[in-house]
Structures are given as structure tokens and as C-alpha cells.
Amino acid sequence: MAATNYVDGEWTEAESGETFEVTNPANAEEVVAEYAMGSTEDAERAIEAAAAASEEWAATPGPERGAILTQTARLLEDRKEELTETLTREEGKTPAEAEPEVQRAVDIFYYYAQKAGDHGGTVKAASGRGKNLYTKNEPLGVAGLITPWNYPIAIPAWKLAPALATGNTVVIKPARLAPGVAKGIIECLDEAGIPDGVVNLVIGSGSDVGGAITDHDAVDAVSFTGSSAVGHHVYDAATDDQKRVQCEMGGKNPTIVSDTADVEEAVDIVASGAFGVTGQACTATSRAIVYDDVYDEFVDGVVAAAEDIDVGPGLDGHDMGPQVSESELESTLEYVGVGQDEGATLETGGEEVDVDGADGYFVSPAVFSDVDENMRIAQDEIFGPVLSVIRVENYEEAVEVANGVDYGLAASIVTDDHTEANRxxxxxxxxxxxxxxxxxxxxxxxxxxxxxxxxxxxxxxQGEAALEFFTTTKTVYDNY
Structure with a gap:
């Protein structure tokens, strides 16, 4: 059995006794770990434990909470090499991509450890004598966190750390495809002395564990990162009983390449944004919107950059690792076919890659030219290393194309015209x-x-904004 859920200060098996295996996407025959398959019952026990611990943790002084987060950061730092390897083996990132993500989790815990001691409120000048006027920040109570597989330690960290720093107790459901590094965070919190029930981890399906988090009356806030389709469902379910909710979801992110840009620099920027982490980022560059005067030169450059990427297992020193699962690979390959059917020109890539000695989910980075802004490959989030290059005449057309999608997460421009950048x-x-x-x-x-x-x-x-999400404010009028 796998005692990999963490409920009320104890590592536990699933109530059902069921387990599941996580395999290496670079070699599907390799089982990385076995985990308990949590259910609705497991999630409810975790929520009840968090609710029972809520009052005491809220009353714990901020600097004391911060000390536990500081020690957690130190323990994560001590385990950075191990966690980097776990991340690579479960999710597929190369070590060069996984190590900075683990370090980011370390830095996040250090950052919010400091914030824990100074997020008490503000003092304002009262309008009359003999009065005090101030605000008091208080935790919401129980926070339910639902995190994705593509940044499996950074995103749990940037939800867990501010929630705990502000005095909330937590139930977290990481994605089943790569839960090992989120489990590592909880192990470090446990070793750092987090009180029983304050943080709880349940690994399981979105319908069972995620559903319990969004529906349970004892949960006061829900923070979700994932697809737009699931995010809308989470938002609707959680707000039915007025939980505080934040959902960060998909993207179809453009980079505009101006005719004033250094084309070589633009190629480097776009290729890194499109093909880094195998394109499996909500902020990945999916569309290059390029002025006509530099279009052909840019396409030639980005095709060469894509073809220069060595695809294979990250632990073997390759530049780009696999997609996280067979279904993600199939989805990417399907979109490559859609792009060709729609009439776009596949300049390079978009093919399944066979790597000697590795039964993995590898695909070569794809570049499409002659893409119309209304094609599906220019509108849908693909979540793989696929770049659509769209030709435009000028700035006005470029912005119209950039804004002409349902998403609005990240966007960039490469230009040497400061006025254009400000616009x-x-x-x-x-x-x-x-x-x-x-x-x-x-x-x-x-x-x-x-x-x-x-x-x-x-x-x-992130930043101060995360503290605002996890707290409510009392305004105090003290007439002494």
C-alpha cells in the first residue's frame, strides 16, 4: 500500500486501499512511484482536519508561522537535487528546466516567510480626537488548492506559501500525472513542524477530490490552476455557496515581431517561449505575429532554431523532453494535422520522435507559416511545442490579431521603437x-x-496579491 496522502499530520493510505502508478513520460515502461488514490471520503477527512485546526493556526503569531515557512524553504533547498530528478522523471522537463522550478519553490517559501510577519493591517488617521482607526487582516479559514501537472512544484508553492503565511489551513490536490514534488513540499512542511491538520494533501481525481474541495461547506476559498473548461466548472461549483475563488486557466499567447526588431533576437525570444518546457506552459508563445518586412527572415530563423533542438530524455542531456502523457502527445499530433488540413504550411517538425532505448512521448517542435488568424491552430490552446507564424502589415493589424482570441494571459512584443512598445x-x-x-x-x-x-x-x-486573496479585512473604529 502507498501511504502518500497526508491528513491531520499523518501519512495515510486511501480509504479504498486503491493505488495508482506514475510512469516516466520519457520511458513509459519505467514506474517512478506508486501513490494512494484518494477519494471523496479522503478529501472530506482532510477538509474536516483543516477546519478543526483553523482557529489555532489563525491565532498563531505571523512571525511564528513565518519561521515554519523559512525552515521549509531550507529543507526544500537541501533536497533540491532529489526534487529536480523527481520532477524530471515524473513530468519530463529537462534538469535545466526542472532545477530552476525547484529553486523557485524555495524562493517562494522564503518570500512569504518574510511576509507572514508584516501582514497585520494598516493604521489610518481618524477624523476626530480620542479615536483610533485601523484595519485588521484575518485569514479566510480553510483554503482548497487544485494544481496542475505542468509546474508541479512551483504552482503548489505559490498557492501553499501565501495561504499558510496568512493563517489559513489548507487542503491541496496536486495533479495525478506528477504529484511527487508536491508531496515533497508537504514532507518539508511536516519536518519543519507544521501543526497537525494545518496542511493536508490528497491525491486523486478531479471529480472526487476536486469536487469535494469545491462543494464542501467547510472550505472558504478555492484556488485553481488548469484548463479553462475545468476552471469554469470549478468557479461555478465553488461560488454556489459564496466561496472566494480564483482560477488561472489557459492561454494563446502572442509575440509581435516588429519591423524595427533585431530578427535574430526575436527568433531567440520566440523559440525559447514556444519550445521551452516542451510548450507545456499556459504562458507559452503559441503565435508569432510578424510584420511583412521581416516575415521571411524570421520564419527561416525560427525554423532553424526548431530544427537545432535535440529531443529526448532530459536526464540524458537532451534539449527538450517529452510531453507529459500519451494523450497530450496525441493531442499535439492531432493539431499538427488540423493545421495542415486548414492550409497552413508545416515548415518543420510536428512528428513523433523515436529515441533509442526510450519508449517516450516525444515530438519534434513544429513551426507553421502561412497561418490565418482564424485557423484553429491560431485560436485553440495546443499545449505542445507548436508555433503558428502569422503575417501582418503593421502595428494596428498586429494588435488586432493578437487580441482576436478568447484568451488573454501573456503577450510580448519585440521592437526597438519605444513609442510602439508603450502603445x-x-x-x-x-x-x-x-x-x-x-x-x-x-x-x-x-x-x-x-x-x-x-x-x-x-x-x-503571487506577490502581495496572493496575500489579499487569502485574507479578509476588518476596519476597526476605536473611540477611546
């Missing part, structure tokens, strides 16, 4: 806007979130 910041419909940078990559101390179908448009994540 882009004003005109683009995206929550993350970048100039001369790839669409992927985030700073932990500033807000993160999208617009339109990329977000519930309620609360942002």
Missing part, C-alpha cells in the same frame, strides 16, 4: 505584458493572472 502596453488584452522578452517566465513578487477566458478575473496570484 502595446496600452492596447494589448493580457494580464502579463512583456517588451523584448519571451511570454514565459514570471517574477514571484508581482501579481500574475490573465484576462478574458484565461482567468476568473477575481484575484491575482
Amino acid at each position: 502595446f502596453v496600452e492596447d494589448i488584452e493580457a494580464g502579463v505584458v512583456k517588451i523584448n522578452e519571451k511570454t514565459t517566465g514570471l517574477e514571484l513578487h508581482v501579481p500574475f493572472g490573465g484576462m478574458k477566458d484565461s482567468s476568473s478575473n477575481t484575484y491575482r496570484e
Whole structure:
């Protein structure tokens, strides 16, 4: 049996006794680990444990909570090499991509450890004598966290750390495809001395464990990251009884390449954003919107960049690892076929790759040219290493194309025209806007979130914004 759920301070098996295996996407025959298959009953026990621990944890002084988070960060740092390998073996990232993600989790816990001690509220000047006027920040209670497989340690960290720092208790459901590093965070919290019931981990299906989190009366807040389709369901279910909810979802992220850009630099920026982490990022660059004057040169450059990427198991030193599962690979290959059927030109890639000695889910990075903005490959989130290159005449057309999708998560422009860059910041419909940078990559101390179908448009994540989501404010009028 696998005692891999963590409920009320104890590592437990699933109530049903059921388990499941996680295999290496770079070699599907390799079983990485066996986990308990949590159910609705397991999730309900975890929620009840979190509710029972809520009052005491909320009363724990912020600096004391921060000390536990600091120790957690140290323990994660001590285990960085091990966690990097686990992430690579379960999710498929190369070590060069996995190691910075683990370090990001470390940095997030250090950041919110410091915030735990100074998020008490504010003092304001009263309008009369003999009065105090101030605000008091308080935790919401029990927070339910639902996290995806593509950043399996960073996203759990950026939800867990602010929730705990502000005095909430937590139930977290990581994705079943790569739960090992989220389990590693909980092991470090346990070793750091987190009180029983304050943090709980249940691994299981979205319908069972996720459904319990969104539906249970004792859950006060739900934070979700995943697909738009699931996110809308989570939002509707959780808000039925007025839970506080944030959902960060899909993207179809553009990079505009201006005729003033250094084309070689633009190619580097777009290729990194499109093909890094095998394109499996909600902020991945999916569309390059390129001015006509530099279009052909850009296509030649980005095709060469794609063809220069060595695909294979990350642990063997290759540049790009596999897709996380067979279904994700099949979806990418299907979209490559859709693009060809729609009349786009497949310049390179988009083929399943056979790697000697590895039965994995590998695909060569694909570049499409002659893409019309209304094609499915230019509208749908693909979540694989597929780039659509769209030709435009000028800035106005570029922005119209960039905004002409249902999503609004991340967007960038490569330009040497400062006026054009400033206009882009004003005109683009995206929550993350970048100039001369790839669409992927985030700073932990500033807000993160999208617009339109990329977000519930309620609360942002990360930085101070995360503290706001996990707290409520009392305004106190003290007439002494």
C-alpha cells in the first residue's frame, strides 16, 4: 500500500486501499512511484482536519508561522537535487528546466516567510480626537488548492506559501500525472513542524477530490490552476455557496515581431517561449505575429532554431523532453494535422520522435507559416511545442490579431521603437505584458493572472496579491 496522502499530520493510505502508478513520460515502461488514490471520503477527512485546526493556526503569531515557512524553504533547498530528478522523471522537463522550478519553490517559501510577519493591517488617521482607526487582516479559514501537472512544484508553492503565511489551513490536490514534488513540499512542511491538520494533501481525481474541495461547506476559498473548461466548472461549483475563488486557466499567447526588431533576437525570444518546457506552459508563445518586412527572415530563423533542438530524455542531456502523457502527445499530433488540413504550411517538425532505448512521448517542435488568424491552430490552446507564424502589415493589424482570441494571459512584443512598445502596453488584452522578452517566465513578487477566458478575473496570484486573496479585512473604529 502507498501511504502518500497526508491528513491531520499523518501519512495515510486511501480509504479504498486503491493505488495508482506514475510512469516516466520519457520511458513509459519505467514506474517512478506508486501513490494512494484518494477519494471523496479522503478529501472530506482532510477538509474536516483543516477546519478543526483553523482557529489555532489563525491565532498563531505571523512571525511564528513565518519561521515554519523559512525552515521549509531550507529543507526544500537541501533536497533540491532529489526534487529536480523527481520532477524530471515524473513530468519530463529537462534538469535545466526542472532545477530552476525547484529553486523557485524555495524562493517562494522564503518570500512569504518574510511576509507572514508584516501582514497585520494598516493604521489610518481618524477624523476626530480620542479615536483610533485601523484595519485588521484575518485569514479566510480553510483554503482548497487544485494544481496542475505542468509546474508541479512551483504552482503548489505559490498557492501553499501565501495561504499558510496568512493563517489559513489548507487542503491541496496536486495533479495525478506528477504529484511527487508536491508531496515533497508537504514532507518539508511536516519536518519543519507544521501543526497537525494545518496542511493536508490528497491525491486523486478531479471529480472526487476536486469536487469535494469545491462543494464542501467547510472550505472558504478555492484556488485553481488548469484548463479553462475545468476552471469554469470549478468557479461555478465553488461560488454556489459564496466561496472566494480564483482560477488561472489557459492561454494563446502572442509575440509581435516588429519591423524595427533585431530578427535574430526575436527568433531567440520566440523559440525559447514556444519550445521551452516542451510548450507545456499556459504562458507559452503559441503565435508569432510578424510584420511583412521581416516575415521571411524570421520564419527561416525560427525554423532553424526548431530544427537545432535535440529531443529526448532530459536526464540524458537532451534539449527538450517529452510531453507529459500519451494523450497530450496525441493531442499535439492531432493539431499538427488540423493545421495542415486548414492550409497552413508545416515548415518543420510536428512528428513523433523515436529515441533509442526510450519508449517516450516525444515530438519534434513544429513551426507553421502561412497561418490565418482564424485557423484553429491560431485560436485553440495546443499545449505542445507548436508555433503558428502569422503575417501582418503593421502595428494596428498586429494588435488586432493578437487580441482576436478568447484568451488573454501573456503577450510580448519585440521592437526597438519605444513609442510602439508603450502603445502595446496600452492596447494589448493580457494580464502579463512583456517588451523584448519571451511570454514565459514570471517574477514571484508581482501579481500574475490573465484576462478574458484565461482567468476568473477575481484575484491575482503571487506577490502581495496572493496575500489579499487569502485574507479578509476588518476596519476597526476605536473611540477611546
